[in-house]
Amino acid sequence: MRVFYQFDYDALPRNVKKHLARSVKSPDFLVHGQVTANARWYFLHVTLLAVCSFFIFLTAAAHFGDPINDIAWHKTGLITWYAILFFGAVYAGHAIWQRMQLSAKFRFLPGHYLFPLALVDIRSNKIAVHDLAQLRKLDATHHENNGRYKKTVFSFSFNDGTRKDLVITNLNQAEIALEKFNTYKTKARNAFHDRDIASLYGFDPFLDVRKNKWREALATTSLPKRILTLLIELKVVLLMLAILIAAVFWYGRNAASDKKMYLNAKQSQTEAAYLGYLANGKFKLAEMQAELPRVVFNEVQKKHSVTLLRQLKRRFPQSDILPDVAEEIHLLYDSALQKFRAQAVNSDTGMIKSMEQLLKFAEEHDNPNVAISFNRPTENDLSQLDIFLKLKENKLRGMKIIPAAKYFADNSAATRETRIVDGMRSAFSSIFPNDVLAFNANPAAKDNVPRLLIAYQIEPSGKVYTSDKQDDAFVGLVMRFKAAILVPNAKDRWKFDLEVEPPDSFNVDYKTSSRDVLHRAPEGQVYAVMAERAFDKLANKINAAFFRPDSAVFMRQVKNGQ
Structure with missing residues (x-):
């Protein structure tokens, strides 16, 4: 018989949902619940979302619109950095949204739950159930590191040769869980012989599904295929989405910065700003290249330097500024002559x-x-x-x-x-x-x-x-x-x-x-x-x-x- 089953929570019968919620909340039936409190869980994920968003903003704002220092067009590697940050933000945002949806739907905290007859992973809408009625052996092993307790691993070995591990990091909780598992399993067996239906529903909230030979279960697949399916449904999809958003964001941010760089250069009217845009800009290169000689001339003109004016002749030999350069040089020579006179x-x-x-x-x-x-x-x-x-x-x-x-x-x-x-x-x-x-x-x-x-x-x-x-x-x-x-x-x-x-x-x-x-x-x-x-x-x-x-x-x- 099968050991592992998957269900769509929404497809479960109403009474199964009811029994599951009752069993999760009752210490008389639940052996161990491995969950994270909402306050801590939300704090961690909101922090992840905030940190990723902050670094996205910080990276995008760095030298934004600065024609001299903004070299983002040349740094395509930023797409990878953005993808990592957006993956963290999207993952955190998706997890928060999913947590809110599941909390409202389940009316209990998502997590791993151990019952006498079932080990349930209910962290998403897809419920994974290991049938402990097929359990062949349970090993609970305490792990230590340099004499200090580290964790306890519950290894569930099933009749079909598969194994499922549950890790508990608190020694006291692990010992209580082991004791309760053996005790509740005996109680479940007694309830079955005594036809105590109410207790059986508590110890096994999936009893109605079991009676129907797990027909509500989705088709069971091999472990590699289940992992691949999980990646496609969640991580890989989020990663692909993050890469797409990162590429679009990188281009959009650079396009906006390019416009700002252009406007800043036009406003400052300095050689450094124009050369910076020509080196780091993209959309207005021809216009800026055509205007550069005049901008440089206007800037040099204020310095009253014949040397700099002569350099313009050599630097822009085909420019329309040459007559103005010659005139400005003549004015400087005439001024020197008048001073001599x-x-x-x-x-x-x-x-x-x-x-x-x-x-x-x-x-x-x-x-x-x-x-x-x-x-x-x-x-x-x-x-x-x-x-x-x-x-x-x-x-x-x-x-x-x-x-x-x-x-x-x-x-x-x-x-x-x-x-x-x-x-x-x-x-x-x-x-x-x-x-x-x-x-x-x-x-x-x-x-x-x-x-x-x-x-x-x-x-x-x-x-x-x-x-x-x-x-x-x-x-x-x-x-x-x-x-x-x-x-x-x-x-x-x-x-x-x-x-x-x-x-x-x-x-x-x-x-x-x-x-x-x-x-x-x-x-x-x-x-x-x-x-x-x-x-x-x-x-x-x-x-x-x-x-x-x-x-x-x-x-x-x-x-x-x-």
């Missing part, structure tokens, strides 16, 4: 015109660099200087004139020239940003780049410098400078000549020996001091050639000693 020597129209040509060349060629080059005296020029000084010794009554050529060679001139370059860069950088006009030393500059060329010669001035501490003499040197601004393809060149006379007198500091024996002044130091004084005067004269004495640039350079 406000402090320049207005009487020198040639210098103003050359600066205009210089700025125009830099603007047209997108290159602000202006090379500063020096043409130094040649070795032959310096040799002639020493020959002249040697001849002058005859007029100094035996005093020796120290030669000067080697102290003005290339290795010593570079340091002094650097001071001129630094002074000019300091002066012009206060008017021209480096991306508008930038003066830099470049002795190897070619003719196709704008240059400030400074050529100088060294000649004797006729003055002789002597010291009361030594017999040697030094000849005063005049430095004659010829400077010009050279702009490629420009017809006119502004040129100016400067001459720097040596000072009437100057001091050279040098030390004596520990025995107070006076040493000779270092020859190189004397001529170096003389050259430095000349270059100091040159720096001031160059500033005066460009800027009015009352201008802020000129006064600052004088104050800084440049």
Whole structure:
């Protein structure tokens, strides 16, 4: 005979439902009821529903509408995460709804119930019944872990060779259940012999179904098939539903976020927002790509940077913003020119015109660099200087004139020239940003780049410098400078000549020996001091050639000693 039966609760006769409800509630017939109280059960499932819903909201709200950080379109793996969360939410919601329906229908708590003649699983509308009239043996085994009680397993072995386990995790309840099962089974047997129908209905609420040879039972299937049926009816269906909801929710959430990203980018009008949408958006890519150059231009325009404007030319070579970029660059160059004019020597129209040509060349060629080059005296020029000084010794009554050529060679001139370059860069950088006009030393500059060329010669001035501490003499040197601004393809060149006379007198500091024996002044130091004084005067004269004495640039350079 069969051991396991399934019923549709709604298909059971009314009197069977009545007997089942009475037996479940009566301690005189029920051996053990394995149920969860409604308060605890609802708390657990509502908590599961709330936690899953919270994480769904948290995940969906993360960077929602943020065109820079919302990359949800690229994260299809979120569908799996959403599916897990929706499965938990759907499962909890379905379980709560089912619990409410069953509680109203059963009028007792769903769970496992053990009677003397039946083991009933009534946790859903499908009732599973194991017929204990076919029981061959019951084993109750207590399990311990490290000497601590863990659970008791009731193993019901049936005549057909199958087995059903019931697990009780409370030792006291397990012992009471075992005792009551043996006692109630004896009482049920006695009620059957005594034809005590009322007691039999209590011990076996399915007595009427048993009498009808379990005809109300559904077709009994094998265990694997029953598991498959259960999965199809509940878990798998819920999982498939969760996956479907997750996919739709993922797409819907991203579509809504995409719209928000688009609106946020349009409102902010920033390059970062537009690039963020182009990287992370989906529906408005063509429109945003077309608008990007104008947005970037408007943003760069506020920074008044020629460098950033030039980058736009290279970045968007085919865009309609190029005329506006060129116009904005021109405005910045014109503004720089007007600022220069406000402090320049207005009487020198040639210098103003050359600066205009210089700025125009830099603007047209997108290159602000202006090379500063020096043409130094040649070795032959310096040799002639020493020959002249040697001849002058005859007029100094035996005093020796120290030669000067080697102290003005290339290795010593570079340091002094650097001071001129630094002074000019300091002066012009206060008017021209480096991306508008930038003066830099470049002795190897070619003719196709704008240059400030400074050529100088060294000649004797006729003055002789002597010291009361030594017999040697030094000849005063005049430095004659010829400077010009050279702009490629420009017809006119502004040129100016400067001459720097040596000072009437100057001091050279040098030390004596520990025995107070006076040493000779270092020859190189004397001529170096003389050259430095000349270059100091040159720096001031160059500033005066460009800027009015009352201008802020000129006064600052004088104050800084440049």
